[in-house]
């Protein structure tokens with residue numbers, strides 16, 4: 001089980017697997033930032049063996065959860081499974097990850113199906129050695145608790161991390177906010193436009209400010225040189 005996990009961190013150039021975990025613990029690739037290439041890995045999941053880089057060409061949300069069979073995590077998986085069409089419409093795949101074993105994932109998904117009448121069809125990766133969780137900074141390197149926090153990575157079709165969020169174990173994520181963040185990332189992707197606070201598809205985006213003193217002095221309104229509406233984002 002140890003050797004098939006092969007994590008290369010493009011952020012710091014480290015390659016790690018479970019055999020080198022001692023060194024990994026002291027120098028984890030936990031410093032991932034927006035703009036870094038998401039470290040590649042292959043692992044077992046509830047939909048078979050998967051490799052992160054196979055998702056190139058579409059958006060991917062990779063997210064960790066602390067543990068199977070826990071209340072907040074269960075509510076998140078029910079909510080995400082119910083919204084899976086909405087992610088699909090945005091050409092975005094979902095991939096979950098926790099330290100629990102593949103068979104624990106299977107048993108949990110069966111329980112969710114039976115109790116909440118929804119099938120979780122996106123993959124849940126098993127990360128028993130925490131090699132992926134540590135590479136992504138989902139676990140604190142010196143934490144005694146092996147559980148991952150609720151980290152979410154928005155990865156673009158080129159495999160680049162475009163946004164990250166981190167919630168504690170006792171607060172669940174918002175599916176509408178995950179979709180809104182994805183919408184905003186996709187809306188600003190094509191041009192020099194910006195998504196303002198609380199932006200939703202259909203609302204105006206903003207133009208990139210023009211960095212020239214002539215523009216500043218020529219602007220009619222006080223804020224027109226740095227805050228102007230661009231086109232409206234498409235409605236979803």
Ligand code: BEZ
Pocket residue numbers: 066067070071072073074147169170
């Ligand atoms: C939960 O998902 O409910 C949970 C997970 C880990 C610790 C506490 C709560």
